[in-house]
Amino acid sequence: MTVAVLGVGVDTVDLGAFAASLAEPGTRFAGAFSATERRQCRERAEARGAGPGTSRADGDRPGGSRSDGDRSGADRSRGATSSSSDQSTPMARHLAARWAVKEAVVKAWSAALYGTPPPISPDLLVWSEIETVCDAWGRPAVRLSGEVARQVAATVGEGTRWNVSLSHDGDSAVAFVVLEGTPTG
Template identity: 80%
Template sequence: MTVGVRGVGVDIVDLGAFAASLAEPGTRFTSVFSATERRQCRERAEARGAGSGSSSGTSSEISGSDGDRSGADRSRGATSSSSTDPAGHPDGHLARHLAARWAVKEAVVKAWSAALYGTPPPISPDLLVWSEIETVCDAWGRPAVRLSGEVARQVTATVGEGARWSVSLSHEGGSAVAFVVLEGPSAG
């Protein structure tokens, strides 16, 4: 058995529509992010946006190796064609970082789905707990994917022990994008 690329996923999120989803009265969309993701995004937003009130142009994150479905449904609108950049808004920097993490979650599901081509999904899309797909950063800001709960169990069951995720995320202007590669054991 060799280790190889099993799947690739990419996702892009419109920051204006995403920020609007976060600002909806009564939204529970932030529950798709783990406490660690929310904390790291808040810290990153404070460090990058403290007192600036505007975007610095390009903000990239270096590549490295508690959800509900109602939030995920709302996020579908987050990929609309709006080109508003939320960085001028006080919460814009936070929305920018959360949007990149939402893109990672979607890209992980796409990469995992590619690895399972021709077989039914092991978790029904309406039962997927999005916070079990987490983006965490090391002390230098390099992102990695960490899985937990049923998602972790099903990835191990379907892809095998030792599945590895490489992730790159970025935000430019009015968009956040994530690119994910799933590597794991393959026959051959």
């Protein structure tokens, strides 16, 4: 059985704009994240010394160790300090990376379906059905559920694998997703 790259997606999220949108009453982000995503983001922010509502620049632990797929220390080396902290909380910072994953998953899936109409209308997509979960060591993975999982299986196959990497740099969060599977046809 041959496994191939079926699609690639990347997305960048501005942390300040995302945090502002997240804080708006009635925002579309209110239901975009699963309970697991919200819990893991809260735990990561708190583990890095940022209690609820605090605004450390990266939500990192003192000493610079990082997890959550955020392996780059580039934001510290470039001198990012108060601009990040003024614009977003550590919780929003982690949610922004997960939003980037959701967008990158849709882009990778869309690339795999090039030349065919989307199986789910963009206005009917349930964003919480595209979930970023981390293992005990902070490595991210994509977990699909509901109609998104059914449509992915129907359009690109049951045996798909989502490879995901996410990072923060200064005032941005970025996600890169590669969709692998068995080519049809």
